[in-house]
Amino acid sequence: MTDERILISHGSGGKKSQELTERTFLKYFTDPALLLMNDQAVINIDTKKIAISTDTYTIDPIFFPGGNIGSLSVHGTVNDISMSGATPIAMSAGFILEEGLMLSELERIAESMAVAAAEASVRIVTADTKVVARGSADRIFINTTGIGILSEKTNICGQGAKVGDRIILSGTIGDHGIAIASSREGIEFSTPVISDSASLNYLVQTLLEAVPEGVHVMRDPTRGGLATVLNEIASQSSVGILIREAKIPLKKAVIGACELFGYDPLYLANEGKMVALVREPDAEKALEAIKSHPLGRDAMIIGEVVDDHPSKVVLRTLMGGRRLVDRLTGDMLPRIC
Amino acid sequence: MTDERILISHGSGGKKSQELTERTFLKYFTDPALLLMNDQAVINIDTKKIAISTDTYTIDPIFFPGGNIGSLSVHGTVNDISMSGATPIAMSAGFILEEGLMLSELERIAESMAVAAAEASVRIVTADTKVVARGSADRIFINTTGIGILSEKTNICGQGAKVGDRIILSGTIGDHGIAIASSREGIEFSTPVISDSASLNYLVQTLLEAVPEGVHVMRDPTRGGLATVLNEIASQSSVGILIREAKIPLKKAVIGACELFGYDPLYLANEGKMVALVREPDAEKALEAIKSHPLGRDAMIIGEVVDDHPSKVVLRTLMGGRRLVDRLTGDMLPRIC
Numbered sequence: 001m002t003d004e005r006i007l008i009s010h011g012s013g014g015k016k017s018q019e020l021t022e023r024t025f026l027k028y029f030t031d032p033a034l035l036l037m038n039d040q041a042v043i044n045i046d047t048k049k050i051a052i053s054t055d056t057y058t059i060d061p062i063f064f065p066g067g068n069i070g071s072l073s074v075h076g077t078v079n080d081i082s083m084s085g086a087t088p089i090a091m092s093a094g095f096i097l098e099e100g101l102m103l104s105e106l107e108r109i110a111e112s113m114a115v116a117a118a119e120a121s122v123r124i125v126t127a128d129t130k131v132v133a134r135g136s137a138d139r140i141f142i143n144t145t146g147i148g149i150l151s152e153k154t155n156i157c158g159q160g161a162k163v164g165d166r167i168i169l170s171g172t173i174g175d176h177g178i179a180i181a182s183s184r185e186g187i188e189f190s191t192p193v194i195s196d197s198a199s200l201n202y203l204v205q206t207l208l209e210a211v212p213e214g215v216h217v218m219r220d221p222t223r224g225g226l227a228t229v230l231n232e233i234a235s236q237s238s239v240g241i242l243i244r245e246a247k248i249p250l251k252k253a254v255i256g257a258c259e260l261f262g263y264d265p266l267y268l269a270n271e272g273k274m275v276a277l278v279r280e281p282d283a284e285k286a287l288e289a290i291k292s293h294p295l296g297r298d299a300m301i302i303g304e305v306v307d308d309h310p311s312k313v314v315l316r317t318l319m320g321g322r323r324l325v326d327r328l329t330g331d332m333l334p335r336i337c
Numbered sequence: 338m339t340d341e342r343i344l345i346s347h348g349s350g351g352k353k354s355q356e357l358t359e360r361t362f363l364k365y366f367t368d369p370a371l372l373l374m375n376d377q378a379v380i381n382i383d384t385k386k387i388a389i390s391t392d393t394y395t396i397d398p399i400f401f402p403g404g405n406i407g408s409l410s411v412h413g414t415v416n417d418i419s420m421s422g423a424t425p426i427a428m429s430a431g432f433i434l435e436e437g438l439m440l441s442e443l444e445r446i447a448e449s450m451a452v453a454a455a456e457a458s459v460r461i462v463t464a465d466t467k468v469v470a471r472g473s474a475d476r477i478f479i480n481t482t483g484i485g486i487l488s489e490k491t492n493i494c495g496q497g498a499k500v501g502d503r504i505i506l507s508g509t510i511g512d513h514g515i516a517i518a519s520s521r522e523g524i525e526f527s528t529p530v531i532s533d534s535a536s537l538n539y540l541v542q543t544l545l546e547a548v549p550e551g552v553h554v555m556r557d558p559t560r561g562g563l564a565t566v567l568n569e570i571a572s573q574s575s576v577g578i579l580i581r582e583a584k585i586p587l588k589k590a591v592i593g594a595c596e597l598f599g600y601d602p603l604y605l606a607n608e609g610k611m612v613a614l615v616r617e618p619d620a621e622k623a624l625e626a627i628k629s630h631p632l633g634r635d636a637m638i639i640g641e642v643v644d645d646h647p648s649k650v651v652l653r654t655l656m657g658g659r660r661l662v663d664r665l666t667g668d669m670l671p672r673i674c
Contacts, residue, residue, distance in 0.1 A: 058474075224350030
């Protein structure tokens with residue numbers, strides 16, 4: 001088993017496909033809806049409003065400090081669902097495997113997905129596997145599509161920012177980006193940087209229980225980083241955003257790595273952080289709630305929504321200057337998620 | 338525009354990503370939930386039961402007689418949802434693009450998806466795009482994940498076959514497989530074989546309206562063909578299946594191509610056909626309903642569920658013999674969907 005590899009026939013839909021499913025996937029994916037092995041899963045729901053989110057993961061390397069493409073594919077989609085205020089309940093998994101991938105690697109990835117899904121109380125209810133010839137993909141790509149249930153009154157979205165809202169960042173930025181960059185370059189730091197990849201649904205739940213009406217926008221600063229999501233929100237809500245460099249939590253090792261690589265941490269990807277825009281009267285209570293959760297320990301209020309410079313993000317620097325924080329131009333770190 | 342190509346920076350999450358989204362995708366994907374450009378779509382539903390299905394499309398070539406990877410990615414997922422008796426309502430689209438893909442090709446694909454989704458009355462509500470370096474994927478892979486709503490009493494699944502059920506096949510088999518094989522090999526037949534790729538949701542609706550209680554199992558014989566899905570059903574329901582070779586509709590050109598390529602049509606993929614197992618008293622009415630729909634014109638009752646040889650599929654041949662129809666062994670046509 002340990003030196004077995006994926007063959008083209010594992011994607012045939014025939015006997016070898018069945019073997020792959022039974023030996024590798026069904027060991028870890030054990031949801032009753034999935035085990036029925038129909039071409040679709042049927043699940044019961046009790047809601048009038050659902051959130052749907054899709055993400056394809058092409059991260060390179062597929063195993064990295066703090067996780068692998070499997071755990072990441074669950075965390076990322078759980079987080080996208082959670083950012084609407086929805087409770088993620090179910091998820092699909094679509095695999096593209098390159099001929100030659102080690103079955104043992106696929107097993108580790110499937111196991112990580114199952115563990116991550118269980119931790120987030122999300123069911124993996126349906127899956128699909130395709131195999132392509134060597135050279136037509138890079139080892140493994142995974143699509144996960146998630147479904148969450150929403151209460152009818154919840155309306156948290158990029159269009160919801162209001163002047164005066166406080167911007168809470170749930171912790172340090174850049175950890176995921178630096179973990180991937182250093183792992184890709186084979187560089188080891190004295191203090192290793194570990195990806196922050198994690199499911200934020202319980203952190204979000206804690207926040208929404210503390211300030212049920214107070215949250216206007218939530219978003220996770222993944223690909224493109226904090227700068228990109230703040231620009232998206234500023235533009236979607238036609239408001240200005242002002243953030244303070246001094247307030248942005250950063251690990252020392254990340255600052256050092258950014259100097260080494262020449263990266264701006266504002267553009268580095270995160271996979272276990274959220275930005276929440278909260279109305280001013282609820283801001284302190286919201287911050288406290290976030291800080292009470294292990295994934296929000298280092299949270300800070302980093303800025304606010306202003307009625308100046310609509311659709312633009314401005315940073316007040318450590319030196320007291322102001323600079324425009326534009327969207328990312330070019331490509332900083334391809335295949336970061 | 339016509340000679341523009343996908344660049345790595347189109348997957349950055351930054352300015353170029355936004356440009357790709359706005360110039361290429363938003364021209365065709367115009368659902369209000371998608372246009373909000375949040376990381377998830379929120380939709381209203383009115384049901385207690387949903388069906389979810391995921392499929393990743395890696396078909397080669399990406400343009401083929403009768404469709405392209407875009408239309409196929411909608412048809413395939415609409416059909417997987419429909420086979421549970423659910424009404425497909427919404428869909429996600431996840432793209433993996435290889436650096437160098439022509440933007441004009443991506444446009445044609447996105448347009449085909451939009452057209453196919455509109456024809457099936459399914460909303461494309463959320464999407465994601467990743468770009469990988471040249472050589473790390475083969476032009477374009479698409480994941481679609483669909484959601485359908487189900488009435489509480491509907492229970493159509495692979496476990497539902499009962500002895501005596503009639504097996505209805507909605508039309509000729511092998512068209513998609515031969516269309517792809519001949520297009521890949523550059524072979525032209527005097528009568529060209531066109532893929533049957535099509536959405537079956539309205540055909541299913543017609544059937545279920547005619548015999549609301551009569552349908553036990555539905556499945557679309559895609560990868561692995563008719564032989565594979567019948568084996569799956571026989572095994573899931575622990576019943577025997579007997580089919581008659583003389584009753585299986587086949588186009589002359591497909592028969593000829595199968596002789597040329599050495600294929601068994603029972604294993605060839607279809608993308609616009611369904612198999613329905615219907616209780617005997619409703620079988621004729623069901624057949625009539627299917628035949629009344631343009632996509633079911635050539636439907637036939639091809640066999641029945643028997644209490645002999647549980648979990649096995651037997652074919653009564655043209656010559657009157659009987660042979661076991663096993664699952665596909667090996668790989669007949671990789672990247673067929």
